[in-house]
Amino acid sequence: MDVKERGSSNNNTIQSDDEMDLRRGPWTVDEDLTLINYIANHGEGRWNNLARSAGLKRTGKSCRLRWLNYLRPDVRRGNISLEEQLLILELHSRWGNRWSKIAQYLPGRTDNEIKNYWRTRVQKHAKQLKCDVNSKQFKDTMRYIWMPRLVERIQAAAAAAAAPATTATATVGSPTLSTTTTVTANTAYNYENNLNDNNNFEIHNGNMPFGGSNVTQSYTPENSSTAASSDSFGTQVSPVSDLSEYYSVPVSNHNNTNPDYYQPAQVSYSDCITSPAGFFSGGVDFQSMEPNNQWIQSGATSDNFWNAENMLF
DNA sequence: AATCTCTGCAACCGCTCCATA
DNA sequence: TTATGGAGCGGTTGCAGAGAT
Numbered sequence: 001m002d003v004k005e006r007g008s009s010n011n012n013t014i015q016s017d018d019e020m021d022l023r024r025g026p027w028t029v030d031e032d033l034t035l036i037n038y039i040a041n042h043g044e045g046r047w048n049n050l051a052r053s054a055g056l057k058r059t060g061k062s063c064r065l066r067w068l069n070y071l072r073p074d075v076r077r078g079n080i081s082l083e084e085q086l087l088i089l090e091l092h093s094r095w096g097n098r099w100s101k102i103a104q105y106l107p108g109r110t111d112n113e114i115k116n117y118w119r120t121r122v123q124k125h126a127k128q129l130k131c132d133v134n135s136k137q138f139k140d141t142m143r144y145i146w147m148p149r150l151v152e153r154i155q156a157a158a159a160a161a162a163a164p165a166t167t168a169t170a171t172v173g174s175p176t177l178s179t180t181t182t183v184t185a186n187t188a189y190n191y192e193n194n195l196n197d198n199n200n201f202e203i204h205n206g207n208m209p210f211g212g213s214n215v216t217q218s219y220t221p222e223n224s225s226t227a228a229s230s231d232s233f234g235t236q237v238s239p240v241s242d243l244s245e246y247y248s249v250p251v252s253n254h255n256n257t258n259p260d261y262y263q264p265a266q267v268s269y270s271d272c273i274t275s276p277a278g279f280f281s282g283g284v285d286f287q288s289m290e291p292n293n294q295w296i297q298s299g300a301t302s303d304n305f306w307n308a309e310n311m312l313f
Numbered sequence: 314a315a316t317c318t319c320t321g322c323a324a325c326c327g328c329t330c331c332a333t334a
Numbered sequence: 335t336t337a338t339g340g341a342g343c344g345g346t347t348g349c350a351g352a353g354a355t
Contacts, residue, residue, distance in 0.1 A: 024325075026349090048340070064341075065324065100343060115344075116322055124320090 023057045027066055031056060035063055036071055069110045076108030080117050082157065086150045088114055089122075089142050096134075 023031075038054035044067060047060030056063060069075070080088070084106055091102040097118075099111035106114065122142075126133035129141070 026323075046340075059325095060340075061326090061342095062324075068342095069323075097344065111343075112323075119345095120321055 022059060024062070027070075031058070032066070032071060035067060039067060039071075065112075069112045074108055075110060080109075080113075082150055082154045084109065085117075086147060086154065088117065089147050089150070092118065092122075093139060093143060 034054055034056055038050065038056075042050070042053070044050070044064075047064040049060070051058050051060045051063045054063075058066075087106060088102060091105060095101055097115075099115045099118075103109055103111040103114050123133050126135075126138050129138065131137045
């Protein structure tokens with residue numbers, strides 16, 4: 001975000017007797033640098049104390065939020081990939097609005113980002129379909145139509161990407177969809193049929209922040225990038241004087257659609273993705289199920305649905 | 314070109330939970 | 335046992351930019 005511009009458009013410094021000059025609103029580049037450098041040298045945690053010690057006129061909460069949602073080096077930005085969308089839909093169907101929990105399974109994504117995605121995309125389409133996002137109708141639509149469609153698109157993309165120099169295995173209706181590639185970007189989910197509240201799943205790790213290339217590691221929320229870690233940096237780091245150093249690309253290019261913007265892992269998941277538990281198991285033929293969905297049988301609603309589906313993707 | 318409307322998302326708010334004294 | 339403060343979570347708001355008119 002170009003915090004400077006946003007900050008200048010409205011002076012968000014709110015002063016009150018009991019808030020002692022605490023700043024609110026968009027963060028400035030200077031504030032960001034101060035926070036980054038302080039955490040680099042002292043680690044995170046004790047946010048109120050941190051805010052004071054760092055000389056930031058912000059609440060601890062504000063510092064924590066800024067760090068976790070924006071400044072952390074392992075935060076991923078950019079469009080939500082198809083695989084991530086699929087995962088979000090699946091996990092939300094399991095856990096509802098447990099954003100932080102869902103975020104634990106999407107490395108580098110924050111609960112805020114996922115929440116925003118859900119509200120801006122998914123809820124919007126529920127509205128278009130004139131049904132409640134928590135209704136069975138909508139859940140069925142997600143589960144039996146949108147999610148299989150997503151899988152198809154993932155498969156198609158994988159096949160297209162793999163065509164020249166890689167191998168791809170895409171089995172419709174089977175529990176696995178795997179692709180191996182040789183391209184640079186390579187965080188791969190192996191979302192085995194073992195996802196539940198206590199389970200781990202594996203991530204074949206490429207250049208994501210928590211491991212080296214081609215490492216397969218058991219993934220748990222505890223070792224996720226989303227989980228706060230005081231070890232994100234070493235204890236002694238050269239001060240960052242310019243956010244472009246920190247991000248390695250101009251920070252002003254923050255728009256998600258701009259490929260120059262900070263992207264710790266270039267987001268082109270060339271991946272293997274295995275279905276969420278029970279989603280594909282048994283080789284369910286979603287296509288054949290569609291006509292059985294009473295709700296979808298109604299013509300007008302069906303039209304709405306397909307329009308919404310196209311927009312969702 | 315100007316204005317209006319919509320969209321995406323960063324940031325804030327209020328609440329709950331948990332650890333500690 | 336209770337009080338207090340830190341941390342985290344989900345919901346909401348407000349703004350900038352994009353797109354439509």
